[in-house]
Amino acid sequence: MNTVPKLLLLLFSFSGYSVSLSVNFEDKIHSYHEKKPDDPFAQLKNELESKKIDLNFQNEKDYLNWLLNELYISKHSQLLVYSTTSLQLSRISPYNPRAIYFSDDLYLGYVPGGQIEVIGIDPQLGAIPYIFDLPKKNEIKHPKIYRSTRCMKCHASQEFGGSPSLLLSSVIPAHGGGTIDSFRKNSFGHEIQFKDRFGGWHITGHNPFPISWANQIGVMSNNKVGRIPNPPGKYFKWEKYPTKSSSIISHLLLEHQVGFTNRCIDIIYRYRELISKTSNLEIDQKRKKFISQGTGKLLNYLLFKNEVPLENFRITSNDAFLNDFQTSSNNSSKLRRLNLKSRLLDYRCSYMIFSNSFSGLPLEFKIELFNQLFKIMAPKQKSVPDEFSYLEEKEREIIHQVLTASFPLYRNE
Numbered sequence: 001m002n003t004v005p006k007l008l009l010l011l012f013s014f015s016g017y018s019v020s021l022s023v024n025f026e027d028k029i030h031s032y033h034e035k036k037p038d039d040p041f042a043q044l045k046n047e048l049e050s051k052k053i054d055l056n057f058q059n060e061k062d063y064l065n066w067l068l069n070e071l072y073i074s075k076h077s078q079l080l081v082y083s084t085t086s087l088q089l090s091r092i093s094p095y096n097p098r099a100i101y102f103s104d105d106l107y108l109g110y111v112p113g114g115q116i117e118v119i120g121i122d123p124q125l126g127a128i129p130y131i132f133d134l135p136k137k138n139e140i141k142h143p144k145i146y147r148s149t150r151c152m153k154c155h156a157s158q159e160f161g162g163s164p165s166l167l168l169s170s171v172i173p174a175h176g177g178g179t180i181d182s183f184r185k186n187s188f189g190h191e192i193q194f195k196d197r198f199g200g201w202h203i204t205g206h207n208p209f210p211i212s213w214a215n216q217i218g219v220m221s222n223n224k225v226g227r228i229p230n231p232p233g234k235y236f237k238w239e240k241y242p243t244k245s246s247s248i249i250s251h252l253l254l255e256h257q258v259g260f261t262n263r264c265i266d267i268i269y270r271y272r273e274l275i276s277k278t279s280n281l282e283i284d285q286k287r288k289k290f291i292s293q294g295t296g297k298l299l300n301y302l303l304f305k306n307e308v309p310l311e312n313f314r315i316t317s318n319d320a321f322l323n324d325f326q327t328s329s330n331n332s333s334k335l336r337r338l339n340l341k342s343r344l345l346d347y348r349c350s351y352m353i354f355s356n357s358f359s360g361l362p363l364e365f366k367i368e369l370f371n372q373l374f375k376i377m378a379p380k381q382k383s384v385p386d387e388f389s390y391l392e393e394k395e396r397e398i399i400h401q402v403l404t405a406s407f408p409l410y411r412n413e
Contacts, residue, residue, distance in 0.1 A: 022162030023269045025152070029276045030125070030269065032164065037128045037147070039120025039356070040106045044070055045130065048142040055135050055142060063134055064110055065242050073103045074324035075242040079250050080232065083200025084177040085169040087131070087151065088114045093177035094217060094235045097202065099242075102254055105356040107166065112240040117148075119155075119166065123360030126164035126265040127155055163269040165262040168255065170199040172218040172225060180218045180225060189259020190252075190344060191306045194313070197255065202232040202246040208313040209248075249319045252344055260350055263301055264357035267294050271362045287364070295369045302369075303376070303388060304348040315340040330354050331406040334398055348391060349373075349399040354406070370409040377403065 025032050036042075047053050057063040068075050080097040084090075091114040092098050101108045109117035118130040129151040133143040155164055168188055172180040183196040199213035207214055217228040238244045271290065278286050300306065317340055326336045328351075335351040338344065345351075352358060361369075375381060376388050377400040384391065391399075403410040 022158040023266075023273055025126075025162055025164050025269060027273065029272055032125055035125060037120065037122050037125060039122040039125075039128045040103075041071065041118050041120035041128070041130060045145050049145060051141065053142070055139055057135060058137060060112065060134050061240070061242060064116075067116070068101055068108070068242070071103070071106055071108065073101045073106055073108060074321060075101065076245060076247075076319075076321035076324055077101050077103070077250050077254075078241065078243050078245055079254065080202040080241070080246040081169075081200055082177055082202070082230070083169065083171045083173040083179060085167075085171065085179070085200065086111070087117070087148075089177070094173075094175065094230055096240075097236060100254070102250075102257070104257065104352060104354070117151075121261060121265075121356040123356045124268065126268065126357075126360075127166055127261075128164070129155060161266055163262070163265045165265055166258045168258045170197050170201075170213070172213055172216075173200040175217050175219065175228070180220065188255070188262070189301065190256045190304065191259070191301075191308060192255065193308055198251060201251065202230075203248050203251065204232050204244070204246045205248070205318075206314065206316055207248070208315055243320070245320065247319050247321060248315060249317075249325075249338070249340070250321055252315075253325065256344060256350065257352060257355075260301060260352040261355065261357040263298055264355075264361055267298065267365060268357075268360050268362070270294075271365065291365055291368050295365060295372060299369060299372050300387075302350050302353065302373075303391065304343065304345070304350070305387065305390075307343055307348075309342055310340060310344065311342045328354075331402055334402050347395050347398050347402075349377075349402070353403075366409055370403075370407060371412075373403060374410060374412070 057066065065075065079100040081100060082092065082094040082097040084092050086092055086098055086109065088098070088111045091111045096112055099110045101110070105121040107119040115131055115133055120128045120130070122128050129148045130145055131148045131151070132145040135142055152164065155167060170183040172182070174180050183199055184192050194209045195211045197212055198209060201214055203209070203214040215230050215232065217230045218225045219228055220226075232246060233244075274286060274290055275283070317338065322338065326333065326338070328336060332351040332354040335345065335347055335349055335353075337346040339346045376384055376391070377396045379397060379400060384396070
C-alpha cells in the first residue's frame, strides 16, 4: 500500500491516455523551474513579499478570510479532509481536519495551527505549489512564501504521468488520520463511481452517498475493516474554520475540475516533448495522431460523455456555495448552471473551457477541438455524431451561443 503523503487536496491520475512513458517536467524544454510563474497567486505573492499590504490580523481565521477574499475564492467552497494525505500529515486528523478552498485556477489548503498551501495553475507550466506560515498577531512582515519543490514528488509523480498536476485522494482513514487502504489510484474526474470517492472527507448536511467512506473512520478487527461514524464536528470545533460546511456540491465540482485541469496539463507537456524529441521525418504523422487522439479524449470529458449519473441520488441545492459559483465575470455563467437531478450541469460543456489550463493548450490542438465542437453544436449541422446524441437540442443551442460569443476559434476566425 502506498502511504506517501500528498500535498494539498488534490490528486489525479494521468489523464487517461494510453501511453507507456511519463513526461519529465524538469526537462529543459519545459523550463518549469526557470520560468517566472503566471498563475493567479503570483501577483499577490509579489505584493505580500514587497510589503505593499499591511498586516493587521488578530488570529488565523481573520487572515484566512482576508486571503480568500484577495484571491476571489469563496469561503463556501470549503471542504474538510481528515486523512493525512498532505505534506502536513502530522497536524491533520479527525480532530484537526485540513480545509480546502478553490476557484477555477486556484486551490488553497489550510491546516489550523499549521501552514497555508496554495496551488495556482499557470497556462504553460501547470500546477505551481506554494507553502508558507500564517502571519502571527501584530506581525508586520509577511512570512516567507516558498515555491515548494517537495510537493512535486507527488504532484509530478511518474506514477501519475509526470506532469505538474493536481491531486485528490480517497482513502479509508484510520482514527489517527493514517491510511488503511485507498481507492481509484489511477483515474480521476466525474467518471469515477461515487463509492470510490469521498474517503477521508466530510460531507455536511444530507450525505447522498452513504456507501462511500465519507464521514467514516476505518478500524481493523479480525483482519476485516469496520466502520466508525465520524459526523462533521464530532471531534473538532467548527470555530476554527470560516464556515460550517463541507458540501457535496463542492465535492462534485472539485472532482470535475481536477479531472479537466490535469487532462489539459498532460496534453501541454506531452505535446512539447513530442515536438522537441521527434525527428523531422516523423513529426507530421506523430503530431496529427497525437492531436486526433488527444482531442477525442478531451472532447469526451469536456462534454461529460461518461459522467456518472445522479438520478439515483438526492442532491440538495440549498447550498451557500451555489451563488458564488454560478456568478462569473466572464461568459461562462450559463455553463455554470447546476442540474443536480440527473447530472452535474444543465448544459454539458464544461465551464473549465474558460480556465488557464485550457488556454495553455497548443493552438493546433484547440483548432481541432473547436472544429469538432462546431460539428456537434452548430444549429445548421444536419445531424449530431452518434456518440454525442445524448446532448439535448436546447442544450446544444445554449452551448453554441456561449462558444460563439467567447471563442473566435470556434467561429473559425
